[in-house]
Amino acid sequence: MSWKKIGKNKYKLDVERQADGKRKRKTKTYTTDLKGRDLTRFLQVKENELYDLLGQSDEAMDYADITYEDFAALFIASRSVEGKTVDFYEDCLYGHCMDYFRGAKIKSILRADVVAFVKKLQSYISKRTGRHLAPKTIKHHRDCLRAMFNHAIYLEIIDKNPAEYIKLDPVPNQVEGRYYEPEEADRLLSTLEREGDYKYYVFFCLQLYTGCRPSEIYGMTWEQIDFEREQITIDRALVKSKSAGGYVIKKTKAHDVRTKTLPAAIAAMLLKLKSISLGVTDYIFTNADGNHLGERAFREYLRRFCDRRGLPYIPPYGIRHTTGTLLAARGIPIVNVAKQLGHASPQTTTKYIHATKSVDGEAENILADIAKPKLRIIK
Known part of the structure; x- marks a missing residue:
């Protein structure tokens, strides 16, 4: 059966067949509160109805x-x-x-x-x-x-x-300049640790380390954290959809599954966060009701936090840019940076790589040393 759940009690059927040398296809969405076998039987009936419609002659569909x-x-x-x-x-x-x-x-x-x-x-x-x-x-x-x-x-x-x-x-190019310089990231992290909401401090650290898209962090659950094997699995995202009437879980953007090592420092932060969470859902980052955070939660919190303390504010996606930029600044090849960020093509990654001021300074010193006149010693 070719169907998938796209929202609460909402299902999408997609059928196709070859007829007269042409591929015919129909898609339709149904809403039902049926469960289990009743749901399967209902969708099977609707699927058969769609296949019947595919059997109609082309003349019946006059465009x-x-x-x-x-x-x-x-x-x-x-x-x-x-x-x-x-x-x-x-x-x-x-x-x-x-x-x-x-x-x-x-x-x-x-x-x-x-x-x-x-x-x-x-x-x-x-x-x-x-x-x-x-x-x-x-x-x-x-x-x-x-x-x-x-x-x-x-x-x-x-x-x-x-x-x-x-x-x-x-x-x-709307991604230009949307990243933190290393010293800015350090300053913001230390201030968040001292004065901020702990879950947002962990959110920032985890996103900076993993380079995840914000939606991948919002949708992250405890089952993706393997404390014994010291691994983080990134295989899903939580996105808001008007057509689905709320949030839906989907595969990562490039349909890739990334596994990253879980450093001891990040593991300690996550264990502390888990110990103070309500445990209502399996989501790592939750609101006061224990449900997952909304897609604007971290962005709005960070903006207000930075405004009150005179710190530079960059939207959550800028943290992802920061990860890519810092890796590139340390000489990590673009192909490896793409892999870390979950990009299907290194070409996409180039948009995330910015020239940090510190590396610019190093480059200028090297060029100045090469270009300066060599003094001749006259005997």
Whole structure:
């Protein structure tokens, strides 16, 4: 049976088959509070219904006059992706795009229409912020449209993608400068240890050591910590999903499983944290009710903590950048840094590597020594 749980009492069925030399596929989401065998029987019935629909002739599915509004819904329902990615598509395709293209027929939308839409986005001023949309936001809208029109090509509704080759303003590198210098990290850690909430101090130390994504730390449970073997296993993340109606556990971003050695100092911190936790859930970092922390909990705590003490604040993802930067500064090859951070490609890792001031100083001293004139001794 091809189904998966995507939220509380929410399940996604995904079926496909070959017919007349073409691959047909249908996806549908169901909500039910059934459990055990009753749930299995229910999903089996729904799966059979979807397979029956796949057996309908192509003539029964006439897309000739389908509008943007209907096709956007069809496209999103066809995506076999995580809940947060569905949210991403919905935010873009049901927002500004829907306002602009709603009643237009998919086969009638031209590149000129997409260009005009992009220009409108570039001139749009947000009522919430009073600012123009960021180039990255506009790029997201263009990319979602391009993916949707590619699906239309796959279904043979159109021949060319009208969102292809649309020129946009360059997206600035938003990770530049978002890391702690070694002395800044030391200062923040020592202040957190003396004056901060202990769980957030451990959170910072664990993220700095592992280089984990914040969602991987929020979703970390005690079963991932093997005190006997002195290992930490990183194989999951906890993410918020609107489509799932809350938080969902998913595999790590690159679907990799990383195992790291558990240093004695980190082990001691975790054991102390475990001794004072409520034990309501198996999550390592919990709120006052004993449930997992929300995705903004550490970010908001750290921002307020730094503001009150005059310390530099960088969002939690900047701690991950710091890990990569410090490893690179110590001469660790980029391939190994990528492995530590869980990147599928070292190319991604280069965005996380920054030139620390201390290493810059060393480099400048070496270059100055090489470049300085050699004094001749005249006898």
